[in-house]
Amino acid sequence: AQSVSQHNHHVILSEAASLELGCNYSYGGTVNLFWYVQYPGQHLQLLLKYFSGDPLVKGIKGFEAEFIKSKFSFNLRKPSVQWSDTAEYFCAVTRGTGGFKTIFGAGTRLFVKA
Amino acid sequence: GAVVSQHPSRVICKSGTSVKIECRSLDFQATTMFWYRQFPKQSLMLMATSNEGSKATYEQGVEKDKFLINHASLTLSTLTVTSAHPEDSSFYICSASDSGGAYEQFFGPGTRLTVL
Numbered sequence: 001a002q003s004v005s006q007h008n009h010h011v012i013l014s015e016a017a018s019l020e021l022g023c024n025y026s027y028g029g030t031v032n033l034f035w036y037v038q039y040p041g042q043h044l045q046l047l048l049k050y051f052s053g054d055p056l057v058k059g060i061k062g063f064e065a066e067f068i069k070s071k072f073s074f075n076l077r078k079p080s081v082q083w084s085d086t087a088e089y090f091c092a093v094t095r096g097t098g099g100f101k102t103i104f105g106a107g108t109r110l111f112v113k114a
Numbered sequence: 115g116a117v118v119s120q121h122p123s124r125v126i127c128k129s130g131t132s133v134k135i136e137c138r139s140l141d142f143q144a145t146t147m148f149w150y151r152q153f154p155k156q157s158l159m160l161m162a163t164s165n166e167g168s169k170a171t172y173e174q175g176v177e178k179d180k181f182l183i184n185h186a187s188l189t190l191s192t193l194t195v196t197s198a199h200p201e202d203s204s205f206y207i208c209s210a211s212d213s214g215g216a217y218e219q220f221f222g223p224g225t226r227l228t229v230l
Contacts, residue, residue, distance in 0.1 A: 032216060043118075044158075044207070044221040051217070090157065099171060100215035102148070104157045 004093050006105035013081050014113045021076040021108050023091030032094040033074040034102075035065055039087045047089070050074065061085070083114040116142045118210045120222035127198055128230055135193045135225045137208030143188035144210035148219065149181075152205040161206075163215065164191050198229040 007022035025031065035047040048059025055067040065076045074091060091105040117140040127133050137147055146165050150158040162178075164170040164185035172178045180202075182194040191210075195202055205226050209219035 034218070036221075043223040044209075046218050049218060094216060096216065099163060100146075100211075100213075101160060101163070102215060102219065103160070104150075106157045 004091055004103050004105040006089075006091050006108050008108050009106065010109045010111070012111045012113065015083055016080045017112075019076070019078040019081045019085070019110070021089055021091075021110075023074045023076065023105055025072050025074070025091075025093045025103075027072075027093060027095050029095065033065075033067060034092040034094065035059065035063070035074075035076050036090045036092060036104075037087050038090070038107075044090065047076070081110075081112050083112045086110060086112045116140075116210070116220040118144075118208065118220045118222040120206075120208055120225050122225060123223060124226045124228075126228045126230065129199055130197055132194055132196045133198055133227060135195075135206055135208075135227075137191045137193070137210070137222050139189045139210040139220070142210075142212055142220075144191075144212060145188065146211045146214045147185055147191035148209045148211070148215060149183060149191075149193050150207045150209065152207055152224070154205075158207060161193075165214075195227065198227070200229045203227055203229045 005024045033050040036044045037047045038044045050057045050067045058064045063078050088107050088109050090107045094102040119138045121136045149161045152158050161176045162170045162172045164183045170183035185191040207224040208222045211219045
């Protein structure tokens with residue numbers, strides 16, 4: 001079945017630690033890739049996106065993600081996390097199949113210890 | 115980013131009643147709106163896609179007669195849960211797009227539905 005897989009459901013880090021959240025998808029063809037973040041009590045908001053071009057994309061708040069086509073991956077990274085990065089992170093893949101549909105991964109809850 | 119609102123934020127209803135949830139794009143014209151359902155500690159599951167002025171497209175397994183979607187204008191879509199049952203209790207989230215969903219979607223804050 002077509003899917004979006006996030007490798008970690010829960011991650012606990014200390015401040016200043018590096019972060020990498022894995023995301024793999026199983027669709028062939030052209031896709032648009034996203035990472036969304038949901039801070040506690042807030043709605044989903046876009047962290048970064050990839051449509052085409054440079055496979056290393058930079059988003060808000062120091063986050064970046066790398067698209068590796070051969071691995072069907074779009075991993076999220078941040079060199080040094082902060083307490084305020086505590087949130088849930090969702091990888092999402094959009095593909096056009098007679099209309100665009102976005103499939104979300106299960107999400108990763110990140111807790112950053114101060 | 116663009117702002118999307120949902121109303122109500124929380125609703126509690128009795129089994130058998132119907133509940134309407136509104137999704138509004140406040141500062142842009144949303145040609146497409148999506149409705150998602152999120153179960154506790156799980157991801158968002160797409161329920162349906164609605165394009166302004168057209169019938170909604172429902173995902174497999176979603177009953178269109180139970181979850182009525184109307185997208186009458188470029189700024190408003192409504193989801194009506196008809197004859198709600200306890201198993202319909204969930205968190206419903208809408209999103210709006212001016213690119214048919216190809217690019218960024220702007221999400222509403224969600225509506226927590228509890229059916230007693």
